[in-house]
Amino acid sequence: MNNVVIKKEESFSIHILLLIFAVSAAIVLVLWQFENAKLPDNVGRELRGEEFNEVAERNSPLIEYAYLSPNADFPREGEIKKITVHHMAGEMTLEECGKMFGNHDRSASSNYAIDSEGRIAIYVEEHNRAWTSSNRENDSQAVTIEVSNDELEGDWHISDKALASLIELCTDICRRNDIQMLNFTGDINGNLTIHSMFSDKTDCPGPYLKSKLPYIVDEVNKRLI
Numbered sequence: 012m013n014n015v016v017i018k019k020e021e022s023f024s025i026h027i028l029l030l031i032f033a034v035s036a037a038i039v040l041v042l043w044q045f046e047n048a049k050l051p052d053n054v055g056r057e058l059r060g061e062e063f064n065e066v067a068e069r070n071s072p073l074i075e076y077a078y079l080s081p082n083a084d085f086p087r088e089g090e091i092k093k094i095t096v097h098h099m100a101g102e103m104t105l106e107e108c109g110k111m112f113g114n115h116d117r118s119a120s121s122n123y124a125i126d127s128e129g130r131i132a133i134y135v136e137e138h139n140r141a142w143t144s145s146n147r148e149n150d151s152q153a154v155t156i157e158v159s160n161d162e163l164e165g166d167w168h169i170s171d172k173a174l175a176s177l178i179e180l181c182t183d184i185c186r187r188n189d190i191q192m193l194n195f196t197g198d199i200n201g202n203l204t205i206h207s208m209f210s211d212k213t214d215c216p217g218p219y220l221k222s223k224l225p226y227i228v229d230e231v232n233k234r235l236i
């Protein structure tokens with residue numbers, strides 16, 4: 012008799028556990044589908060043909076490659092008022108960078124990137140917020156750009172071609188977003204910001220690119236006049 016009661020209790024507990032497991036799994040599945048349903052259908056893959064042209068028309072015509080990342084806020088909350096410059100802390104092709112930002116688990120992205128050949132890619136459309144600078148407020152207002160290094164460590168050098176493309180891209184972003192002048196104040200009050208202003212854990216964009224910021228600002232402003 013006692014054995015029967017114990018078995019019944021055990022069986023009841025197992026059923027409760029199974030029910031809890033099933034309900035939890037269903038909740039996770041619904042949340043996952045809800046999360047993915049919010050993502051535009053052109054993210055997580057390389058864009059070609061008409062899809063590429065549409066993205067180039069809505070953003071910079073200077074892009075040569077598009078791989079839209081799921082790691083973004085769709086759309087951004089703020090108005091575009093700033094540009095934030097980063098370096099990759101490595102040398103990467105646009106395709107490699109696209110794959111990295113295409114990985115949802117990495118929770119990182121940038122609006123644009125430039126490789127050592129000076130080619131430009133888009134990963135997050137400008138009307139969306141990229142997850143780049145460890146600062147939600149900045150990234151809500153900024154178009155963020157990752158630049159590949161062509162020398163690792165030391166001054167974290169970038170190529171002359173990458174620097175020239177960075178100047179052209181910044182000029183184009185300013186023109187299309189009605190930013191009259193670019194200014195680098197060395198702190199978050201300027202409209203050209205850098206990653207290390209928002210995090211003690213990084214020296215991004217490295218000594219070489221940091222030393223070029225006044226030159227970049229001058230060159231961009233010459234083109235904006």
Ligand SMILES: [Zn+2]
Pocket residue numbers: 096097098143144206213215216
């Ligand atoms: Zn950075």
